[in-house]
Amino acid sequence: MQRKRAKGKAASPAVATVVVMRLYISGNAPNSVRAIANLDAICKEYLKDGYKLEIVDVFEQPARALAEGVIVTPSLAKVSPSPAVKVVGNLSDKGNVLLALGIEGRAG
Amino acid sequence: MDVTAEFEDLILRLIKGPAERQAIESGQIDAILDPATGRAILLPEAQLALRVDQARDRSLVKLSSDWQWEKDTQYRFVSCEGASTGSSGFADKSIIGKRLWDLPFDNMNDVQWQALRRELTRRAAYRDLELRSRDRAGNVHCFSISGEPVFNEDGEFKGYRGTAREIPGLQVADATSPGSVEIARATLDALTVRICALDSAGTIILANKAWGAFTATKQCIGVGIPEGTNYLAACDSAGGNTRANGVALAAGIRRVIAGKCELFRYEYGCNSPTGERYVCAFTVTALRRNHTVRAVISHAKTFTRKYAEHPLGRDHEDADRVPIVNAVLAAMTRREYQRLAIDLEPIRLNFGEVLYELGDTIQYIYFPSDCLVSLLTEVEGRMALEVGLVGSEGMVGTPLALGIGTSSIRALVQGPGRALRMEAARFQTAFRQSPSLQRALYRYTHLLMAQFTQTAACNRFHSVEARLARWLLMTHDRVSSDQFHLTHEFLADMLGVRRVGVTNAASELRKRKLIDYTRGDITILDRKGLAAASCGCYRIVKDLFDTLKLR
Numbered sequence: 001m002q003r004k005r006a007k008g009k010a011a012s013p014a015v016a017t018v019v020v021m022r023l024y025i026s027g028n029a030p031n032s033v034r035a036i037a038n039l040d041a042i043c044k045e046y047l048k049d050g051y052k053l054e055i056v057d058v059f060e061q062p063a064r065a066l067a068e069g070v071i072v073t074p075s076l077a078k079v080s081p082s083p084a085v086k087v088v089g090n091l092s093d094k095g096n097v098l099l100a101l102g103i104e105g106r107a108g
Numbered sequence: 109m110d111v112t113a114e115f116e117d118l119i120l121r122l123i124k125g126p127a128e129r130q131a132i133e134s135g136q137i138d139a140i141l142d143p144a145t146g147r148a149i150l151l152p153e154a155q156l157a158l159r160v161d162q163a164r165d166r167s168l169v170k171l172s173s174d175w176q177w178e179k180d181t182q183y184r185f186v187s188c189e190g191a192s193t194g195s196s197g198f199a200d201k202s203i204i205g206k207r208l209w210d211l212p213f214d215n216m217n218d219v220q221w222q223a224l225r226r227e228l229t230r231r232a233a234y235r236d237l238e239l240r241s242r243d244r245a246g247n248v249h250c251f252s253i254s255g256e257p258v259f260n261e262d263g264e265f266k267g268y269r270g271t272a273r274e275i276p277g278l279q280v281a282d283a284t285s286p287g288s289v290e291i292a293r294a295t296l297d298a299l300t301v302r303i304c305a306l307d308s309a310g311t312i313i314l315a316n317k318a319w320g321a322f323t324a325t326k327q328c329i330g331v332g333i334p335e336g337t338n339y340l341a342a343c344d345s346a347g348g349n350t351r352a353n354g355v356a357l358a359a360g361i362r363r364v365i366a367g368k369c370e371l372f373r374y375e376y377g378c379n380s381p382t383g384e385r386y387v388c389a390f391t392v393t394a395l396r397r398n399h400t401v402r403a404v405i406s407h408a409k410t411f412t413r414k415y416a417e418h419p420l421g422r423d424h425e426d427a428d429r430v431p432i433v434n435a436v437l438a439a440m441t442r443r444e445y446q447r448l449a450i451d452l453e454p455i456r457l458n459f460g461e462v463l464y465e466l467g468d469t470i471q472y473i474y475f476p477s478d479c480l481v482s483l484l485t486e487v488e489g490r491m492a493l494e495v496g497l498v499g500s501e502g503m504v505g506t507p508l509a510l511g512i513g514t515s516s517i518r519a520l521v522q523g524p525g526r527a528l529r530m531e532a533a534r535f536q537t538a539f540r541q542s543p544s545l546q547r548a549l550y551r552y553t554h555l556l557m558a559q560f561t562q563t564a565a566c567n568r569f570h571s572v573e574a575r576l577a578r579w580l581l582m583t584h585d586r587v588s589s590d591q592f593h594l595t596h597e598f599l600a601d602m603l604g605v606r607r608v609g610v611t612n613a614a615s616e617l618r619k620r621k622l623i624d625y626t627r628g629d630i631t632i633l634d635r636k637g638l639a640a641a642s643c644g645c646y647r648i649v650k651d652l653f654d655t656l657k658l659r
Contacts (some may be wrong), residue, residue: 026138026139026148026154027136027158028161029138029139029140029150029154029158029159030153030154030157031135031136032138032139035545036173053538057137058141058148059259059263060263062141062146062148062263063146065141065147065148066141066143068347070141071122071123071125071128071141072123072128072131072132072137072138072139072140072141072277073137073138073139073141073148074136074138086129086633088127088128088132088136088137089131089136089137090136092618103368108654
């Protein structure tokens with residue numbers, strides 16, 4: 001996590017650009033539903049329109065999820081700007097998510 | 109998190125990173141992807157949560173549908189639960205083990221079934237598939253069926269599950285109670301309006317008794333043609349005067365069948381072979397949720413409706429609307445008057461207007477409302493003499509009632525006002541068809557003849573003064589006012605005397621304070637005295653009118 005944070009800081013000027021993310025979930029399972037809600041709240045608060053989010057249901061596209069290195073759901077992958085970062089769990093730790101997305105500077 | 113040994117093994121094998129392990133331990137993970145099988149495996153807690161969810165879904169589904177069913181991977185029914193599996197033909201136990209296309213639904217052809225099977229192979233969900241069947245009692249049932257594919261946790265296709273409900277519709281309303289097909293049919297048959305139902309090609313697949321019993325005329329396009337014939341073809345082949353109507357009607361029906369409009373109305377006025385005038389009204393209604401019937405046509409022939417619209421329409425556009433005050437019209441039966449009224453045209457007649465000259469062909473007949481028409485005869489082409497007076501008690505154009513088309517007198521508007529007029533040809537037809545009009549006009553003609561004869565005698569034997577008094581009384585009877593405008597010259601013409609004669613007679617009456625006049629405006633001051641001054645001829649004719657009512 002330390003490494004990720006460092007990279008995130010380096011990427012912070014790029015926050016103005018669009019953040020592309022993928023959220024891997026498993027149907028209507030409880031943590032998946034929670035993760036969507038948590039991420040939605042974070043995006044609305046910090047990213048406004050500056051993001052693109054794709055939600056991938058591993059029941060529908062298991063092969064794709066595996067190919068993209070997903071091991072557990074829910075998990076969030078930041079695709080761009082680089083570096084690619086991954087967060088697992090239901091995204092209830094907001095600080096952790098913001099760090100991963102490289103926007104922790106705005107959190108304060 | 110209570111992870112069973114089986115899952116512990118899985119986690120140990122697959123989860124390498126500390127972040128994932130930590131997330132699993134804190135219960136934030138739903139599923140683990142197994143690269144060996146390529147499937148997602150739900151953790152026990154998520155499985156439990158989903159089961160609770162599904163149970164809740166199912167109870168909601170129960171509320172909104174009649175049946176819930178499940179099919180295996182070969183699309184065979186393995187279960188069907190729900191409402192009573194009585195006679196409705198869908199949900200009885202006999203469907204278990206069968207595919208949808210094995211069941212006796214009669215509204216799907218092979219091509220449609222093939223299309224559905226392709227969708228199922230794609231594991232597509234389907235919504236509101238409408239199927240129709242007949243139960244053993246012959247009642248028609250329509251079902252709306254929805255389904256979605258079921259996968260297990262491993263993402264493996266396990267079959268389909270879904271809901272079904274019976275659609276209450278026109279044809280299906282009868283499904284709940286046996287015998288109501290007959291009731292619906294009997295209701296349709298009891299209606300005097302002609303009704304038929306068309307399929308998508310425009311073929312009549314159902315028609316009520318009134319439709320079948322109707323003897324088609326050229327005007328009522330295609331009405332009465334039997335079940336199984338194409339109605340659109342009948343419209344297209346309409347010829348003669350009705351060609352335009354046939355084309356318009358067919359276009360409207362095609363729009364309804366194609367689903368471009370819900371309702372199409374078309375009406376036009378026409379004449380029956382016997383000369384009656386009526387309105388042909390077609391109403392075409394779309395039927396959406398039925399695979400066979402696409403449009404329902406009703407046809408009505410109305411006389412009364414146009415009549416109802418007639419005075420209403422006039423109300424707005426014509427302040428001079430004529431109230432029904434004419435005694436001849438009032439003597440008619442209501443029904444016959446309504447037919448006649450279609451062709452009555454309100455008109456305002458002006459002073460001095462000549463309705464017919466001697467020997468003219470009668471174009472119109474007139475029913476005065478509050479105007480006054482003098483009937484004059486001429487001697488040697490110049491001397492005029494009034495022989496009769498027509499007001500709201502009668503009709504101008506009586507020769508037509510006797511079968512004569514030319515006028516033997518001159519009809520001159522003497523008191524301006526309102527009247528209803530009617531074309532001579534239409535009047536003759538109406539007269540033939542209306543016994544009450546015949547009775548009224550025969551009586552009126554008799555009274556008019558009495559007036560003629562009495563006037564003839566009066567003109568020969570009585571003084572100008574007495575005749576003037578009589579004439580003023582007759583006029584007074586026919587206008588609602590005590591005052592009317594008449595010049596001495598005009599009066600001289602009426603009475604067949606010189607102007608001086610009229611002036612003398614009028615001064616005499618004025619001297620006796622019976623009337624007053626200034627510049628042609630005559631005022632009746634003493635009606636009783638005037639009656640006493642007139643000859644007996646007035647009384648004779650008046651009594652005749654009073655005793656011999658037109659009705």
